[in-house]
Amino acid sequence: MNRRQLIGDVIGLGPHWLARGNWFADHPARRLPPAADTLAEEPAGMPTAAETPPAPTAISAPAATQASTSAPQLAAFEPVAEAKRPSPTPAMPTKPLLGWAELEKAVANCTGCRLCETRTQTVFGRGNPQARWLIIGEAPGEQEDRQGKPFVGRAGQLLDNMLAAIGLDTERDVYIANVLKCRPPGNRNPSGDEIVACQDYLRQQIEHIRPTLILALGRFAAQTLLDSTDSIARLRGKLHRYQGVPLIVSFHPAYLLRNLPDKAKSWQDLVFARRTFRQLIGE
Numbered sequence: 178m179n180r181r182q183l184i185g186d187v188i189g190l191g192p193h194w195l196a197r198g199n200w201f202a203d204h205p206a207r208r209l210p211p212a213a214d215t216l217a218e219e220p221a222g223m224p225t226a227a228e229t230p231p232a233p234t235a236i237s238a239p240a241a242t243q244a245s246t247s248a249p250q251l252a253a254f255e256p257v258a259e260a261k262r263p264s265p266t267p268a269m270p271t272k273p274l275l276g277w278a279e280l281e282k283a284v285a286n287c288t289g290c291r292l293c294e295t296r297t298q299t300v301f302g303r304g305n306p307q308a309r310w311l312i313i314g315e316a317p318g319e320q321e322d323r324q325g326k327p328f329v330g331r332a333g334q335l336l337d338n339m340l341a342a343i344g345l346d347t348e349r350d351v352y353i354a355n356v357l358k359c360r361p362p363g364n365r366n367p368s369g370d371e372i373v374a375c376q377d378y379l380r381q382q383i384e385h386i387r388p389t390l391i392l393a394l395g396r397f398a399a400q401t402l403l404d405s406t407d408s409i410a411r412l413r414g415k416l417h418r419y420q421g422v423p424l425i426v427s428f429h430p431a432y433l434l435r436n437l438p439d440k441a442k443s444w445q446d447l448v449f450a451r452r453t454f455r456q457l458i459g460e
């Protein structure tokens with residue numbers, strides 16, 4: 178088993194399918210010009226219906242796993258030329274920028290919306306505030322509310338494993354935060370006024386971190402950050418921007434725990450993100 182297969186196993190993408198001899202070279206998609214900046218719903222290089230293996234029934238997503246490790250699938254993405262550390266462009270009325278510790282304290286004491294009445298504690302973020310990757314989710318869930326950290330429990334473990342699979346250490350290489358800093362009761366969807374009340378905290382976090390790339394996880398985070406009502410299927414596979422920072426959309430790990438076959442699509446997103454990041458830093 179090679180290293181790629183080992184990584185696939187770690188994040189639950191096995192078993193591993195191997196391309197048939199010369200299959201990719203012969204595939205018609207190889208001869209098509211790449212689509213600009215877009216991951217097709219059925220990416221070039223994916224098997225045709227006749228050659229697509231049966232749907233996985235357990236922790237496996239063989240077709241997309243095969244595609245994710247193959248050059249043709251990534252041919253759909255255009256190279257990106259970017260400054261190494263873009264300056265965020267605030268897109269909303271801004272409050273004065275607080276220092277990191279002051280900002281943390283302001284969030285901890287915040288009574289800016291009704292969620293302060295039901296939270297156990299605020300959830301500011303975790304990881305390295307100097308990291309070049311910023312992972313943004315929706316809002317704290319029950320475990321996060323208890324522990325005061327985003328992405329803990331099984332979903333957090335899955336996220337950590339997936340990031341490790343593309344060579345990222347969650348303590349060193351990434352910072353992880355949510356759009357909302359307090360848990361909506363019963364994990365209901367956040368309301369518009371709660372998002373507005375909380376958005377300046379995330380803006381300030383981004384101004385401090387100045388990440389090279391943002392990974393927005395889940396429909397809610399993606400739609401909120403991009404001010405869009407598009408489905409996650411439409412938002413994935415494209416390079417967006419938030420406050421001037423390149424942003425890529427993928428699934429929330431909690432969703433992946435319930436929808437195992439989509440782990441393979443998530444892996445495609447991570448490969449896209451890693452490749453984009455390398456282009457952004459000029460590697």
Ligand code: SF4
Nearest residue numbers: 287289290359374375
């Ligand atoms: S969700 Fe945001 S705005 Fe609302 S109380 Fe918590 S920190 Fe304040």
